[in-house]
Amino acid sequence: MRKRLGWNVMLLVVLCFSFVMAGCGKKDENAGSSSANALDAIKQRGKLVVGVKYDTKLFGLKDPATNKVEGFDIDIAKQIAKHILGDENKIELKEVTSKTRIQLLQSGDIDMIIATMTITDERKKQVDFSDVYFKAGQSLLVKKGSPITGLDSITKGTKVLAVKGSTSAKNIREKAPDATVLEFENYQDAFNALKAGQGDALTTDNAILLGMQKQDPNYTLVGGNFTDEPYGIAVKKGNSDLLQAVNDTLKELKDNGEYDKLYEQWMGTKPE
Template identity: 60%
Template sequence: MFKNKKLFKMALVTSMAALMLAACGGGEKEDSKDVLAQIKDQKKIVFGVKHDTRLFGLKNPSTGKVEGFDIDLSKALAEEMFGSDVKPEYKEVTSKTRVGLLNNGKVDAVVATMTINEERKKEVDFTDVYFDAGQSLLVKKGSKIQGLDDLKKGTKVLAVKGSTSAVNIREKAPETEVLEYENYAEAFTALKSGKGDALTTDDAILYGMAEEDPSYELVGGTFTEEPYGIAVKKGNKELVDELNKALKSLKDSGKYDEIKSKWIKEK
């Protein structure tokens, strides 16, 4: 009797192991499938975009829709690449979450004011540059802070977690205290409530904040180069190539400039 029970348990364990291996094998097959092929099969492409960045990706509270340069550009890219066969969808990302959401398959491509740099290239693949920005400072009009040289010991600069801006400002102004927030909305609210002397990020994003509240202004010019690229999961060369082709086509046709001029006013 005991022997039969033992054999039964062994057979049960073996069967379960076989089922688990089969399930894992199926998962690996799906994971190994390139993102471009999945997009075409599912007839949708999911873009990771910001919801808190005026001019680039901001959720309109009255309509519930996300609006901005990154949104319009990604729509145009999807149409250029797939016509009406693939529907663009959008998922919120932040500077802190965008790489993780991309690599776990929650989004197919990130179009979210993401600066191309060597460190990030180790984690994701980038397209060609789609927008050139530069880091600057936003302050209350009349502030004594008028540039990097004014960021001395005792001053506080606000930045966003996961952004290159926080890293850069620590290098450029090592004496200042850097306070990091989850997103741009929180950082700007903190600046307006007096928790810092300046807010730093890319100038294009800061212009959006100054447009929202004209009592704030950009100072000191730009002190870095911030080329934005579209990020995809590493190893998806075909998707990168298709995005680059579509981006070039939009620039050649004038559609890119049309989208840019709608959102970004040259200062």
């Protein structure tokens, strides 16, 4: 009787282990394979899953009327899907924020991040970055007529708004240590806070601020850029084949002139 009970317990353990492994395998089928053959997994799935912003004008902004997400990052993502799968429509866009994007990549919910993500040495420890696909720099957005004209104007008591998890929040604390930095979940919340008078200036990459300026011309950029913030596309560390496919796409777009067209379409000027 004891022998039979022992076998039953062992069988139960084996079955439980099998179910756990099956669940893990299912996760890998959906997105973000952790192995070096992530590119093959995407091809087998027939769909590229990309983490993008939904709240960043010019780069990734969701239109509530149509539920479509549009912007420069979105168009770059579609070109990568076209390069890998032969069809730019074989893509799924998932919303990420500066705070959640690396976590979603690491958990396998997305294959890559194309979301105004600055390349930094600290982030290189967590992800692998593509070649630079957009050159940006941090700046300040203020209401027209504001006494703030740049970093030198920020004094003790000045409230500067930023986004959680962004390099901008870290940079402003270093470059304007007297400022009071208030952090928000996303760019739209931060901009709404600025318009509501909860802060004196908003800081992030100039390209994002230009989008806000277009939304409301009562606000303007001041002081020029005070950092160099190159954007990269992030994949899981070790996904070398996928990273190569991304870099090949970027090179192809720049060589055939399509990159310049997309840049000018969204930014209103040609890349430098």
